[in-house]
Amino acid sequence: MVVLVLVFLVYSFTGEPDYFRVQATMYAAQDEELTSWMFQEFNHAYGMTLTIAFVYEVVMLILTGGATLGKLLLGLRILPQNPGREGILNRLLLCLRSGLKMLSLYVLQGFPFLICSLCIFANRECRTGFDMAVETNTVYYRKKGLYQDENYDSDTKTKKYRSFLMGKS
Helix, strand or coil: CHHHHHHHHHHHHHCCCCHHHHHHHHHHCCCHHHHHHHHHHHHHHHHHHHHHHHHHHHHHHHHHCCCCHHHHHHCEEEEECCCCCCCHHHHHHHHHHHHHHHHHHHHCCCHHHHHHHHHHHCCCCCCCHHHHHHCEEEEECCCCCCCCCCCCECCCEHHHHHHHHCCCC
């Protein structure tokens, strides 16, 4: 929803991505040349939309330390599997995670994104393919940063919680 609002705001100021032009071209496309132009217009608009989504996600993940507005509302945060990997390296890997998502959505029009998202049903920790690639977990937390279970200890932070996720008590 946030990305749609951002796309609308960018369109209001720049005129891009112009999905209205794409729609008009779709209705007018009756020969091969117009159809080819319509796909070029769509790819341009789609690429701009994914760029806006990528910038939004990266900015939010960096500013909040691993959450977008939706994750904040639901009490979720993306944390590294390795508790020692905080700071700049973690933020760079969060950017890489976002980049992998957007690249898969652009290059193969979402099919790899579907596979990576369906990975949550194939592993015990319910991690997506993007989380596996950059070794992160999406976890539930309270507003004060505490996990809502007895396995969180503020001294060892995420280490105890991650050992709980891995089945080691």
